[in-house]
Amino acid sequence: MNFPKHHDDYLDMPDLKIDNNACTSYPNRQKRMEKCIFCGNIGTSPLAEWFKQKQLSVNKRSRKTLVADKMVRCGHESCSIRFHYSCITNAKPMPRWNAQYLILKQNNGVLLCPDHFCDLCFTDTFQRSASMGELVKVENQVRAFHEKCKPAGSYYGTKLFGKDKKTRLILAPSTSHTDEHFPFCCGCAEGKNEELIECQSCVQSFHLSCHGSYFGNQNDLKKDEKKNCENCMFNTQMRVGEGVLVFTNTVFRAARIMSGGRGAVIVEVLSTKTKITVPLKSLFCPYPRIANGIFNQMALSKSYKKHQNELVLIKAIFEQRAVFKPNIVRKIPSFKCKYQMHKSVHRYMSGEAESLIPVNGNVEIVTVGKFGFGMIAVMDLNQKIPIGEYIGELISKPECDRRKNLGEDSHDSECMFYTFESDVFVGGKKRKIYIDGAQIGNELA
Numbered sequence: 001m002n003f004p005k006h007h008d009d010y011l012d013m014p015d016l017k018i019d020n021n022a023c024t025s026y027p028n029r030q031k032r033m034e035k036c037i038f039c040g041n042i043g044t045s046p047l048a049e050w051f052k053q054k055q056l057s058v059n060k061r062s063r064k065t066l067v068a069d070k071m072v073r074c075g076h077e078s079c080s081i082r083f084h085y086s087c088i089t090n091a092k093p094m095p096r097w098n099a100q101y102l103i104l105k106q107n108n109g110v111l112l113c114p115d116h117f118c119d120l121c122f123t124d125t126f127q128r129s130a131s132m133g134e135l136v137k138v139e140n141q142v143r144a145f146h147e148k149c150k151p152a153g154s155y156y157g158t159k160l161f162g163k164d165k166k167t168r169l170i171l172a173p174s175t176s177h178t179d180e181h182f183p184f185c186c187g188c189a190e191g192k193n194e195e196l197i198e199c200q201s202c203v204q205s206f207h208l209s210c211h212g213s214y215f216g217n218q219n220d221l222k223k224d225e226k227k228n229c230e231n232c233m234f235n236t237q238m239r240v241g242e243g244v245l246v247f248t249n250t251v252f253r254a255a256r257i258m259s260g261g262r263g264a265v266i267v268e269v270l271s272t273k274t275k276i277t278v279p280l281k282s283l284f285c286p287y288p289r290i291a292n293g294i295f296n297q298m299a300l301s302k303s304y305k306k307h308q309n310e311l312v313l314i315k316a317i318f319e320q321r322a323v324f325k326p327n328i329v330r331k332i333p334s335f336k337c338k339y340q341m342h343k344s345v346h347r348y349m350s351g352e353a354e355s356l357i358p359v360n361g362n363v364e365i366v367t368v369g370k371f372g373f374g375m376i377a378v379m380d381l382n383q384k385i386p387i388g389e390y391i392g393e394l395i396s397k398p399e400c401d402r403r404k405n406l407g408e409d410s411h412d413s414e415c416m417f418y419t420f421e422s423d424v425f426v427g428g429k430k431r432k433i434y435i436d437g438a439q440i441g442n443e444l445a
Helices: 049-062 085-090 119-123 206-214 220-228 287-299 308-322 399-411
Strands: 071-073 080-086 136-139 145-146 155-161 164-170 196-199 205-207 243-248 251-258 263-270 276-280 363-367 373-377 391-395 421-424 429-437
Touching: 049 085, 071 119, 119 145, 136 164, 205 206, 243 263, 243 276, 243 308, 251 308, 263 308, 287 308, 399 421, 399 429
Parallel strands: none
Antiparallel strands: 071 080, 136 145, 155 164, 196 205, 243 251, 251 263, 263 276, 363 373, 391 429, 421 429
């Protein structure tokens, strides 16, 4: 049976409004790839009816044709993993994973399995960077990390897959935490007047309202789901080299994760320059977006009135965390040389698009530091000489709204939408159209 690697029918589905707070476990890595990695079935998915009903619930408004649930191959050129449309739609192996958002043209353009995203960069809300660069796969799960994001306590194993030996990561075994809990909410930086719940598995604490707002459920936690923080529910790792807090000598102190042995997590306490071995679950590392807010709460705490020197060290690692961005080398894109028209505007726009102004041969695309890409002239250009056109895809208002809504719900800090509104005259009547310039390789606005 032929399993397609292109997923154009899924690309244009209406927004199914999947719960972004849900949590599902990573699928196990299989030696044979004929089964869906999520449900384990070769034939029909157990979620087929759910997938149909979700579409019916929104198709009343969008009038789009239902997309049939089917088994497809991962869209990565070298991947043979298979999954059902319904299964990858329902999957939440990483926080706020949304297959409908990730397949947009400005992201990946095809459906990719979790093997093609860095787990830690994705969790830190850098979803676009997570799918770029070299990735190392985990041995027993369909899961991956950038080599620069090597998880603390992990080590490289070599396992035979088919004819080739592949290097795989073996993660540190899960451990428990029995010491002090961090006295501030890990999900907000507001210092709410609300009871803190201590995670039953790690050092973190959280407000129940923050858990409900930002964190999701995992079926196997059952009635104890509200006693586990988001990190434990998603089995979130920490990078080697990451600045963290560890409880030692009566307070939480600044430390840095060192490279450890097989399963061991070694940290250096910065104030004493001592190295200690600790369980991974005993380390606290804030989300980048709230790192500064949590530090402000710590600075006002009575616990640190006698530890001002420690606060200086904590501030430094939290400031570094707040501005963290993945250091990914991205491939320089080529110039776009063709207009694009989405099918949502075909009913009132037909015929061939006008010819593009040719791209000037004396300009090129280059990397511009941390800002991405830019266009430079390789020689002096005369004033008013045409350089080329900044182009996009013609889309309808409903399609424009669909893409924007998917982006807003994704919590992706790298979300890109370059949408312009314009008027066109069709048959003597003025119509509004929208031009979406946010696509891979068209980032030079």
